[in-house]
Amino acid sequence: EPEVTQTPSHQVTQMGQEVILRCVPISNHLYFYWYRQILGQKVEFLVSFYNNEISEKSEIFDDQFSVERPDGSNFTLKIRSTKLEDSAMYFCASRTSSGGPKNIQYFGAGTRLSVL
Amino acid sequence: SQQGEEDPQALSIQEGENATMNCSYKTSINNLQWYRQNSGRGLVHLILIRSNEREKHSGRLRVTLDTSKKSSSLLITASRAADTASYFCATDGGDSSYKLIFGSGTRLLVRP
Numbered sequence: 314e315p316e317v318t319q320t321p322s323h324q325v326t327q328m329g330q331e332v333i334l335r336c337v338p339i340s341n342h343l344y345f346y347w348y349r350q351i352l353g354q355k356v357e358f359l360v361s362f363y364n365n366e367i368s369e370k371s372e373i374f375d376d377q378f379s380v381e382r383p384d385g386s387n388f389t390l391k392i393r394s395t396k397l398e399d400s401a402m403y404f405c406a407s408r409t410s411s412g413g414p415k416n417i418q419y420f421g422a423g424t425r426l427s428v429l
Numbered sequence: 430s431q432q433g434e435e436d437p438q439a440l441s442i443q444e445g446e447n448a449t450m451n452c453s454y455k456t457s458i459n460n461l462q463w464y465r466q467n468s469g470r471g472l473v474h475l476i477l478i479r480s481n482e483r484e485k486h487s488g489r490l491r492v493t494l495d496t497s498k499k500s501s502s503l504l505i506t507a508s509r510a511a512d513t514a515s516y517f518c519a520t521d522g523g524d525s526s527y528k529l530i531f532g533s534g535t536r537l538l539v540r541p
Contacts, residue, residue: 344527346528346529348529348531354533355517355531355532355533355534356472356517356519356529356531357531358528358529358530361526361527361528363526368526369526369528402469404471404472406472406529408527416459416460416462416477416521416527417474417477418462418474418527418529420464420471420472420473420474421471422470422471423470423471425469
């Protein structure tokens, strides 16, 4: 069964460093998302991406964050200068197209980011 | 305001019993979904119910939706120890990006 894959599973970085989290969405999907979950808290929406551009972003997604789909398969989240409060589990998700059951989003297993 | 609040926050039951989790939301929706998360792992989609549906079944899962009360419930029948996980409802906020807005989740423990 097709699945969303994320790498790495765990990333440890020093405060102020740049990190890139990688995702390979399901191949025929058109809409891509990043969410994060701080330990013990809700899953929060960060950004949605469609047709090679951001379609919506949350207040969390400030200038330190960027997303890119550099080729036909990868979807990346970059954090330019990490802060301690960026420590969280980051989930990538994808779905086929709009409407009804096609709004089911399929999630990757997540990347645990630890900022020291 | 919070969207997608579940109750109870935690639920502990014996294997074989039924588990019921509730979710309330505040804005209009296109659909509501339930996801499961095993400890420290990814989110697994369980079931989607559209705003014009009232009830849906999938195996041991039964979901209801009351749009007048802006609430949903997830019933897991004949629970198993393997059902131990956190369960989240997620609404799509009714907008065009279909981003999901998650509740705070219910931690279910099924005792063998």
